[in-house]
Amino acid sequence: MSNEVALELKEVTKKYKKTNVISKMDLQIKNGEFLVLLGPSGCGKSTTLRMIAGLEKPSSGQILIDGQDAEKISSMERNLAMVFQDYALYPNMTVYQNLEYALKVHKVKKEERQQRLAKILETLNLTEYQDRLPGELSGGQKQRVALGRGMAKQSKIFLLDEPLSNIDVQLREKARDEIQTLHEENQQTIVYVTHDQLEAMALGDRIAIINDGKIQMIDTPDNIYNHPANLFVAQFVGTPQINILEVDVQTTQLVYAEYPVLTNSARLAKLSVPSGQLYLGIRPEHVVVKCKQESASELPAQVEAVIDYGRYQQLTLKLEEKQVLKAIITNNNFKIGDIVYASLAEDKILLFDHKGKNNLES
Amino acid sequence: MNKVKGSSWHILLIIICLVLLLPVVFMVSNSFKTLQDSYHSMLQIIPLHPTFSNYSTLGKQVDLLRLIWNTFFMATLVTLGKIVTGLLAAYAFKYFTFKGKKWLYFIFVSTIFVPFTVVMIPNYLVISKANLLNSALGVALPQLCDATGIMLFLKAMDKIPSSLIEAVHIDGIPSYKILKDIVVPILRPSIISIGAIFFINSWNEYVWPTLILKDKSSFTLPLALQNYISSEGGTNFPLAMALSTIMIIVPLLIYLIFQRYILNSISSSGLK
Numbered sequence: 001m002s003n004e005v006a007l008e009l010k011e012v013t014k015k016y017k018k019t020n021v022i023s024k025m026d027l028q029i030k031n032g033e034f035l036v037l038l039g040p041s042g043c044g045k046s047t048t049l050r051m052i053a054g055l056e057k058p059s060s061g062q063i064l065i066d067g068q069d070a071e072k073i074s075s076m077e078r079n080l081a082m083v084f085q086d087y088a089l090y091p092n093m094t095v096y097q098n099l100e101y102a103l104k105v106h107k108v109k110k111e112e113r114q115q116r117l118a119k120i121l122e123t124l125n126l127t128e129y130q131d132r133l134p135g136e137l138s139g140g141q142k143q144r145v146a147l148g149r150g151m152a153k154q155s156k157i158f159l160l161d162e163p164l165s166n167i168d169v170q171l172r173e174k175a176r177d178e179i180q181t182l183h184e185e186n187q188q189t190i191v192y193v194t195h196d197q198l199e200a201m202a203l204g205d206r207i208a209i210i211n212d213g214k215i216q217m218i219d220t221p222d223n224i225y226n227h228p229a230n231l232f233v234a235q236f237v238g239t240p241q242i243n244i245l246e247v248d249v250q251t252t253q254l255v256y257a258e259y260p261v262l263t264n265s266a267r268l269a270k271l272s273v274p275s276g277q278l279y280l281g282i283r284p285e286h287v288v289v290k291c292k293q294e295s296a297s298e299l300p301a302q303v304e305a306v307i308d309y310g311r312y313q314q315l316t317l318k319l320e321e322k323q324v325l326k327a328i329i330t331n332n333n334f335k336i337g338d339i340v341y342a343s344l345a346e347d348k349i350l351l352f353d354h355k356g357k358n359n360l361e362s
Numbered sequence: 363m364n365k366v367k368g369s370s371w372h373i374l375l376i377i378i379c380l381v382l383l384l385p386v387v388f389m390v391s392n393s394f395k396t397l398q399d400s401y402h403s404m405l406q407i408i409p410l411h412p413t414f415s416n417y418s419t420l421g422k423q424v425d426l427l428r429l430i431w432n433t434f435f436m437a438t439l440v441t442l443g444k445i446v447t448g449l450l451a452a453y454a455f456k457y458f459t460f461k462g463k464k465w466l467y468f469i470f471v472s473t474i475f476v477p478f479t480v481v482m483i484p485n486y487l488v489i490s491k492a493n494l495l496n497s498a499l500g501v502a503l504p505q506l507c508d509a510t511g512i513m514l515f516l517k518a519m520d521k522i523p524s525s526l527i528e529a530v531h532i533d534g535i536p537s538y539k540i541l542k543d544i545v546v547p548i549l550r551p552s553i554i555s556i557g558a559i560f561f562i563n564s565w566n567e568y569v570w571p572t573l574i575l576k577d578k579s580s581f582t583l584p585l586a587l588q589n590y591i592s593s594e595g596g597t598n599f600p601l602a603m604a605l606s607t608i609m610i611i612v613p614l615l616i617y618l619i620f621q622r623y624i625l626n627s628i629s630s631s632g633l634k
Binding site for chain 2 (some may be wrong): 106
């Protein structure tokens with residue numbers, strides 16, 4: 001049951017005038033899965049969600065909901081609920097009426113309505129606000145009402161369009177936890193759009209990273225972070241951004257400037273890239289910074305900036321030829337201007353081909 | 363410097379207020395004068411021999427309640443018609459997609475620029491053929507739909523966030539319910555103020571009703587008023603002023619009741 005496909009996109013394309021916003025997107029979402037669509041603004045993630053909701057029609061391709069062609073079923077029969085970025089609460093109705101309205105129109109019995117809503121209001125801590133108008137609520141409360149309205153429908157599929165982007169940072173984390181708990185309790189299929197990678201990492205069973213109207217990678221947060229499919233994904237996920245160096249392939253090693261940064265010849269042999277250049281990616285937390293050079297592979301650098309976050313420090317190192325390397329360390333004894341040596345954890349190094357920018361090992 | 367500027371503005375505004383108020387004061391004061399006084403001391407604000415006789419004479423000469431009712435009924439019919447058709451059309455123009463929408467809207471709006479005198483005679487012919495002369499419906503029928511109303515409602519709907527309508531769509535709410543439960547309640551202030559303006563315009567209407575309403579029992583207030591200032595009814599100014607005073611009561615009441623909405627929406631929509 002849990003592996004059944006709840007929602008499927010088949011070669012879906014969306015054009016506005018002549019530009020492709022979404023091109024030939026394929027996507028499968030399993031029953032009960034929490035899928036996050038993540039991407040920079042304008043990448044087409046909201047458009048994808050709106051097409052699933054039936055607010056936009058694909059220019060070509062097919063959307064299947066529970067195996068049925070979505071175009072042939074009305075938005076009501078699609079059995080989905082959506083939470084909008086600006087909440088879209090009905091300003092003329094109280095909190096309770098907002099939650100109740102769709103149920104009332106669809107003739108859900110009064111006792112059942114009351115039961116359902118009482119539980120939702122309770123879960124979302126809204127019981128005492130149920131007679132207020134949306135105009136009298138704070139941002140976080142409005143967001144919870146919007147969430148509650150979506151929940152009240154008990155739909156199979158729940159769509160959320162950047163639901164947390166309009167509330168304070170402090171509240172955001174709490175709301176994020178709430179959404180996660182709700183998903184665990186109700187096991188609804190959730191499609192969640194966000195541009196916030198932390199939110200995506202925290203919530204998603206799987207994350208689909210979208211750029212230029214195409215899915216760049218769709219996988220678990222762990223794989224997205226540790227085994228990005230291409231350079232875009234690697235750079236989009238993780239703060240501070242992953243370090244990218246251009247390296248030369250020499251028969252048994254990878255060389256940055258004159259420093260052999262990767263000497264594992266077995267690994268290199270598998271790549272089947274005889275020569276030329278590659279992009280090397282290394283996350284800042286995998287850069288080890290030392291005061292003295294201990295091996296030839298360590299890169300000499302100058303400390304350009306130190307940011308102390310308390311729990312850890314972020315160093316900006318300047319290599320030769322203006323190349324910048326960021327490092328995250330936990331021993332705070334470097335000062336601006338210090339000459340240091342950076343060593344890259346070999347097993348954490350990611351390699352991307354120079355042309356297609358794809359991960360060579362995934 | 364600013365103070366001087368401010369007070370000079372105030373003086374200007376006070377003058378404008380006086381200019382606007384003067385005819386009303388003149389009307390009310392003359393309605394309490396005798397015929398003689400009104401000729402001898404027309405500009406005297408406080409009547410020398412105040413009298414209610416004009417009102418009682420009016421009461422004997424015309425059926426005041428009937429006049430008020432006729433006018434009220436006609437104006438209400440026109441107002442409701444314009445609001446209902448205006449809202450429906452605006453909703454369709456705003457939220458439906460259909461072929462030729464832009465053209466249709468263009469044609470609708472262009473009717474605003476057709477002078478009344480151009481359609482007066484064709485409309486009259488239709489109404490008389492339909493046997494609707496002397497009836498409020500005859501007056502109201504050609505006015506039940508109005509492009510200005512569509513335009514104003516459409517403007518008002520622009521202020522409703524599109525996500526709100528999308529949210530209701532996803533919830534599978536039929537369009538008529540969206541209009542009734544969401545759009546109308548949100549637009550209530552605009553509807554009231556636009557409606558008030560429609561009502562007052564219709565209340566004051568003169569030319570078109572004179573064509574349709576020939577029978578005295580079907581007369582509206584402006585038509586009855588004409589009897590007192592035309593050569594036919596002589597020139598009894600105090601009587602005419604008394605009737606005018608009665609005539610402004612209903613619009614004034616409407617304004618008083620709804621002034622909160624009217625002031626709000628005039629200042630926010632730039633509607634005149």
